[in-house]
Amino acid sequence: MSEQSFQTLGEFIIDKQEDFLYSTGELSRLLSAIRLASKVVNRQVNKAGIADIIGKVGNQNIQGEEQQKLDVLANEIFIEALSQREVVCGIASEENDDFIEINTHSNAHLSKYVVLIDPLDGSSNIDVNVSVGTIFSIYRRVSEPGTPVVLEDFLQKGVNQIAAGYVVYGSSTMIVYTTGNGVNGFTLDPSLGTYYLSHPNMQFSRTGNIYSINEGNYVHFPQGVKDYIKFCQKEEEDRPYTSRYIGSLVSDFHRNMIKGGIYIYPSTSQSPTGKLRLLYECNPMAFLAEQAGGKCTDGFQRIMEIEPTELHQRVPFFCGSYDMVEKAEEFMKNAHPQS
Numbered sequence: 644m645s646e647q648s649f650q651t652l653g654e655f656i657i658d659k660q661e662d663f664l665y666s667t668g669e670l671s672r673l674l675s676a677i678r679l680a681s682k683v684v685n686r687q688v689n690k691a692g693i694a695d696i697i698g699k700v701g702n703q704n705i706q707g708e709e710q711q712k713l714d715v716l717a718n719e720i721f722i723e724a725l726s727q728r729e730v731v732c733g734i735a736s737e738e739n740d741d742f743i744e745i746n747t748h749s750n751a752h753l754s755k756y757v758v759l760i761d762p763l764d765g766s767s768n769i770d771v772n773v774s775v776g777t778i779f780s781i782y783r784r785v786s787e788p789g790t791p792v793v794l795e796d797f798l799q800k801g802v803n804q805i806a807a808g809y810v811v812y813g814s815s816t817m818i819v820y821t822t823g824n825g826v827n828g829f830t831l832d833p834s835l836g837t838y839y840l841s842h843p844n845m846q847f848s849r850t851g852n853i854y855s856i857n858e859g860n861y862v863h864f865p866q867g868v869k870d871y872i873k874f875c876q877k878e879e880e881d882r883p884y885t886s887r888y889i890g891s892l893v894s895d896f897h898r899n900m901i902k903g904g905i906y907i908y909p910s911t912s913q914s915p916t917g918k919l920r921l922l923y924e925c926n927p928m929a930f931l932a933e934q935a936g937g938k939c940t941d942g943f944q945r946i947m948e949i950e951p952t953e954l955h956q957r958v959p960f961f962c963g964s965y966d967m968v969e970k971a972e973e974f975m976k977n978a979h980p981q982s
């Protein structure tokens with residue numbers, strides 16, 4: 644089947660506009676901004692080794708993490724593209740301490756959408772040519788259009804998301820997103836600079852045999868997680884499972900959604916709330932996972948029901964094939980009945 648027979652992302656966005664509750668074309672323009680920014684970042688990622696974008700900037704972000712040059716560059720590219728589209732009134736990013744109010748154009752304050760982004764996910768893999776990603780989450784503001792954007796516009800439960808997705812910059816570059824009507828994946832044809840619908844209606848299999856967790860932290864894991872890892876490794880029934888861990892959330896999630904599996908970044912004795920950020924990592928992946936028939940919790944509670952209190956708060960994260968997440972939760976509830 645030649646590229647031409649695949650529907651393009653642009654066509655798909657327009658086609659699906661009617662399915663969308665608030666369809667006024669604004670979300671389509673917002674998604675187009677993400678599409679454009681992803682192509683610009685993709686070009687930089689592809690030539691990272693020769694484009695002087697390898698290595699650290701020498702600053703730390705609010706999470707206390709060393710910012711990579713590509714973290715900062717991707718952040719600038721996405722903020723620029725989103726700010727130019729007159730549909731976004733505010734942006735929050737992993738790389739910015741506070742949210743940004745967009746006032747780059749006269750109507751910005753009338754815009755209804757806020758975007759939360761992890762501009763470059765899997766930063767530890769940039770310098771070693773392993774796939775990385777971008778994660779985005781979109782909400783309607785809660786404050787009145789025409790009034791200043793406020794923190795509450797961003798501190799919304801995941802169930803309020805109107806769209807979410809990721810870009811994976813891997814052996815091929817893909818955009819995968821949902822607006823609440825299933826999950827679809829589009830592959831970039833770099834020669835044409837066009838995304839084509841390559842993975843319609845993506846689904847997690849009910850169960851799988853891949854588990855993804857950084858076992859290097861094993862001694863610091865809660866007992867429930869240690870018990871689940873032992874369960875995965877036991878010679879029994881369809882086990883032992885295969886361990887796969889890329890160290891880029893987007894890439895581990897993407898593989899598990901295609902092959903069936905579970906990704907866990909639990910709390911540890913050093914970081915009791917885990918590592919991943921609720922608003923621009925966990926909520927968008929949870930929306931995608933649930934739309935693809937999977938499940939996503941903090942080991943006990945549905946991620947998208949968690950009430951956010953801070954822009955950069957972290958939560959433990961259990962996400963993937965439904966039955967596998969249920970099993971992991973069973974071990975957590977048995978080992979930590981008080982939680």
Ligand SMILES: O=P(O)(O)OC[C@H]1O[C@](O)(COP(=O)(O)O)[C@@H](O)[C@@H]1O
Pocket residue numbers: 708737761763764765766767857890891892893918
């Ligand atoms: O190296 P660790 O502790 O296993 O953490 C890896 C995890 O951290 C992350 O890199 C955090 O995301 P950022 O790179 O956007 O900060 C995830 O992509 C990944 O799954």
Ligand SMILES: [Mg+2]
Pocket residue numbers: 761763764765892924
């Ligand atoms: Mg990340």
Ligand SMILES: [Mg+2]
Pocket residue numbers: 714737761762763764765766
């Ligand atoms: Mg990041």
